[in-house]
Amino acid sequence: MSAPRTRAVYLDHAATTSMRPAALAALTAGLARTGNPSSLHTAGRAARRTVEEAREQIAAALGARPSEVVWTAGGTEADNLAVKGLFWARRTQDPSRRRVVVSAVEHHAVLDPAFWLAEHAGAELALLPVDGEGRVELDALRAELEEHGDAVALVSVMWANNEVGTLQPLEEVVGLAHRYGVPVHADAVQAVGQVPVDLRASGVDALTVSGHKVGGPGATGALLARRGLDLTPVLHGGGQERGVRSGTLDPALLAAFAAAVDEAVVTREEHAARVGTLRDDLVRRVLQAVPGATLRGPADATHRLPGNAHLTFAGCEGDSLLYLLDAAGVEASTGSACQAGVPRPSHVLLAMGVGEDDARGALRFSFGATSTADDVDAVVDVLPGAVERARAAGLSMAVGA
Amino acid sequence: MRVLAAMSGGVDSAVAAARAVDAGHDVVGVHMALSRTPAQERTGSRGCCSIEDASDARRAADVLGIPYYVWDMSERFEATVVADFLSEYAAGRTPNPCVRCNEHVKFAALLDKAVALGFDAVCTGHYARVVEGVDGARELHRAADAAKDQSYVLAVMGPERLARALFPLGDVASKAEVRAEAVARGLSVAAKPDSYDICFVADGDTQGFLRRALGEQPGDIVDEDGAVVGTHDGAYAYTVGQRRGLSLGRPAPDGRPRYVLAVEPVRRRVVVGPAEHLDVAHVRGDAAVWFGTVPPAGASCTVQVRAHGADVPARVLAADAGSVTVDVADGGVRGVAPGQSLVLYDGTRVLGQATVAATRTAADLAGAASDGPA
Numbered sequence: 001m002s003a004p005r006t007r008a009v010y011l012d013h014a015a016t017t018s019m020r021p022a023a024l025a026a027l028t029a030g031l032a033r034t035g036n037p038s039s040l041h042t043a044g045r046a047a048r049r050t051v052e053e054a055r056e057q058i059a060a061a062l063g064a065r066p067s068e069v070v071w072t073a074g075g076t077e078a079d080n081l082a083v084k085g086l087f088w089a090r091r092t093q094d095p096s097r098r099r100v101v102v103s104a105v106e107h108h109a110v111l112d113p114a115f116w117l118a119e120h121a122g123a124e125l126a127l128l129p130v131d132g133e134g135r136v137e138l139d140a141l142r143a144e145l146e147e148h149g150d151a152v153a154l155v156s157v158m159w160a161n162n163e164v165g166t167l168q169p170l171e172e173v174v175g176l177a178h179r180y181g182v183p184v185h186a187d188a189v190q191a192v193g194q195v196p197v198d199l200r201a202s203g204v205d206a207l208t209v210s211g212h213k214v215g216g217p218g219a220t221g222a223l224l225a226r227r228g229l230d231l232t233p234v235l236h237g238g239g240q241e242r243g244v245r246s247g248t249l250d251p252a253l254l255a256a257f258a259a260a261v262d263e264a265v266v267t268r269e270e271h272a273a274r275v276g277t278l279r280d281d282l283v284r285r286v287l288q289a290v291p292g293a294t295l296r297g298p299a300d301a302t303h304r305l306p307g308n309a310h311l312t313f314a315g316c317e318g319d320s321l322l323y324l325l326d327a328a329g330v331e332a333s334t335g336s337a338c339q340a341g342v343p344r345p346s347h348v349l350l351a352m353g354v355g356e357d358d359a360r361g362a363l364r365f366s367f368g369a370t371s372t373a374d375d376v377d378a379v380v381d382v383l384p385g386a387v388e389r390a391r392a393a394g395l396s397m398a399v400g401a
Numbered sequence: 402m403r404v405l406a407a408m409s410g411g412v413d414s415a416v417a418a419a420r421a422v423d424a425g426h427d428v429v430g431v432h433m434a435l436s437r438t439p440a441q442e443r444t445g446s447r448g449c450c451s452i453e454d455a456s457d458a459r460r461a462a463d464v465l466g467i468p469y470y471v472w473d474m475s476e477r478f479e480a481t482v483v484a485d486f487l488s489e490y491a492a493g494r495t496p497n498p499c500v501r502c503n504e505h506v507k508f509a510a511l512l513d514k515a516v517a518l519g520f521d522a523v524c525t526g527h528y529a530r531v532v533e534g535v536d537g538a539r540e541l542h543r544a545a546d547a548a549k550d551q552s553y554v555l556a557v558m559g560p561e562r563l564a565r566a567l568f569p570l571g572d573v574a575s576k577a578e579v580r581a582e583a584v585a586r587g588l589s590v591a592a593k594p595d596s597y598d599i600c601f602v603a604d605g606d607t608q609g610f611l612r613r614a615l616g617e618q619p620g621d622i623v624d625e626d627g628a629v630v631g632t633h634d635g636a637y638a639y640t641v642g643q644r645r646g647l648s649l650g651r652p653a654p655d656g657r658p659r660y661v662l663a664v665e666p667v668r669r670r671v672v673v674g675p676a677e678h679l680d681v682a683h684v685r686g687d688a689a690v691w692f693g694t695v696p697p698a699g700a701s702c703t704v705q706v707r708a709h710g711a712d713v714p715a716r717v718l719a720a721d722a723g724s725v726t727v728d729v730a731d732g733g734v735r736g737v738a739p740g741q742s743l744v745l746y747d748g749t750r751v752l753g754q755a756t757v758a759a760t761r762t763a764a765d766l767a768g769a770a771s772d773g774p775a
Binding site: 343394 | 429468470471472473513514517518519
């Protein structure tokens with residue numbers, strides 16, 4: 001095993017990424033200021049101005065109007081507001097609209113609210129299947145809408161998958177759903193800064209963005225909700241954000257969040273080309289160097305996020321690989337969240353038809369602003385040995401003598 | 402050395418890991434997830450397995466500045482320890498799940514995986530000492546603190562696996578010393594209560610756990626002549642030597658208390674009788690594991706036949722690689738339950754261990770009526 005590197009090779013930018021200098025500057029400049037944006041005095045007005053400028057900045061970057069931005073404390077809250085808020089609002093208007101249609105590969109921040117609604121609020125859940133590359137089956141959506149069009153409250157299909165990077169056919173999803181008057185929510189947390197994301201151009205009715213995924217501060221996010229879209233609040237309180245999302249706003253955080261989104265969008269093309277080249281290089285070399293390695297997600301790189309590489313290694317446990325890479329100074333991810341502290345095979349891979357054993361040996365490498373060609377070299381250097389070791393350690397499932 | 406510290410979330414394993422770090426080892430903390438559906442918080446005196454315990458282990462690793470991982474051992478644990486626990490009770494024996502966990506999970510699956518991943522040793526918070534013998538072979542000894550000694554449940558691992566085990570708490574004078582050390586090190590688990598119960602029995606209600614898993618199997622409680630003196634809902638709920646909870650309708654003719662002498666699940670019978678019929682003369686054990694050479698017939702030693710049981714004088718009657726029979730007639734041993742471990746000691750040194758298969762009582766030897774085994 002190689003000695004630990006002096007600088008860790010960080011290839012987990014899809015989990016979180018370093019803060020952009022512009023965001024850091026906005027954040028630190030704002031932290032020392034006092035003022036509640038809801039207050040009417042001078043300090044309050046200054047704070048309000050910062051919040052509104054941030055709102056305008058983020059709206060402009062993502063093809064929305066300022067009034068369409070609802071601040072939240074992160075992507076998860078925005079997803080919850082979209083799924084629950086749309087369901088409740090639609091059901092209130094028309095009690096027969098109880099079906100929640102989501103893709104089987106959604107992030108848990110969408111899946112779990114949908115399951116929760118089915119369990120506790122009388123929703124009927126329809127999970128849309130995906131193909132072997134993780135792309136939503138449009139025929140299944142068409143069939144769902146043909147059969148239950150009048151009963152569907154909302155459709156939620158993510159812009160790009162967080163594990164395997166698959167870009168979803170949102171244009172077609174929106175076209176189908178709107179034919180039946182059904183609003184579409186898209187979780188674009190991973191997409192912003194990597195592919196063009198534009199609320200108006202996409203036709204999507206509600207869109208989730210997150211701060212820390214694009215080089216902004218943690219605990220910031222927004223739901224971009226098309227004008228006129230009825231959302232029942234999830235958080236009740238002081239009536240901020242036109243009553244849709246109560247809670248005191250933090251000008252410093254929001255200014256930093258908006259600065260990060262703005263920069264991510266402005267630099268997107270150049271960034272995507274750069275990380276796409278690194279990613280392609282990594283995939284090509286790993287497939288060559290490691291027997292039993294399989295690329296998951298779209299084979300055609302134009303159908304996936306440029307910064308995403310997702311591979312499985314037959315006969316390996318993902319957390320063994322993670323440990324071995326970490327010990328060698330390479331930080332990656334299995335791609336899926338732990339459930340109750342116990343690593344489980346990814347629901348995304350299982351939905352794609354990957355077998356449970358293969359799904360256990362998953363690694364996601366995700367590139368970001370700080371990634372370099374040296375990072376790729378480091379992975380190619382340590383991964384073959386790590387896979388060999390992990391394979392010897394086997395799958396903890398196996399119960400032998 | 403590269404050391405994997407098994408961290409349950411308790412104070413012992415946290416301090417053991419800390420000592421391994423102090424000894425200059427390259428330590429990585431691993432919490433074994435043993436349940437697919439862990440509870441949020443620990444309940445009663447269970448020592449692991451809840452998400453709270455996993456978080457405690459993580460915090461301890463943070464404080465020690467070592468990497469920390471959760472490894473899923475739940476299927477292995479279920480398939481070996483829990484399944485064995487149920488099948489042993491169903492067969493009328495009394496298993497020790499901690500022994501089985503050490504045999505199949507901690508010093509087997511975990512150790513194997515650790516070695517495959519490049520670790521040299523597994524460190525745990527067990528109270529036992531590893532001593533280098535005159536010939537360089539590593540010996541397993543009782544802990545310095547006899548009250549906390551756990552060599553009884555560790556002996557099953559055998560000498561090869563012992564060579565890769567690290568027990569940094571073997572020399573401590575008392576648990577109080579460990580707690581004080583945890584406080585001094587800033588470990589938040591310092592005041593966490595000790596665990597006693599079986600970790601996978603959620604509420605500590607072993608009888609309820611068995612009843613839910615094995616179902617009701619009603620039958621008779623009989624005396625040594627076969628006369629019915631009561632009924633039961635499942636022979637598996639009884640353990641040889643047990644006195645309480647028999648709820649016998651008919652008192653013994655002599656009015657003396659009666660004890661469980663035998664559990665016969667196939668006939669759904671529980672046999673009861675007077676205390677002196679529990680006086681064990683010979684104990685035979687199978688699945689023997691030896692540290693060093695097999696002791697010769699006639700060798701004197703001491704034995705322990707249950708966790709927290711006394712160390713009693715014994716003599717080896719016969720022993721080979723796979724089994725052992727000892728004479729404990731002078732030890733005052735009562736009610737040895739098949740399924741428990743029989744551990745042989747020379748002073749503090751573990752000679753070997755076996756799983757109790759059968760016993761003969763003094764009464765058996767005297768030719769009293771009984772289908773005595775051995």
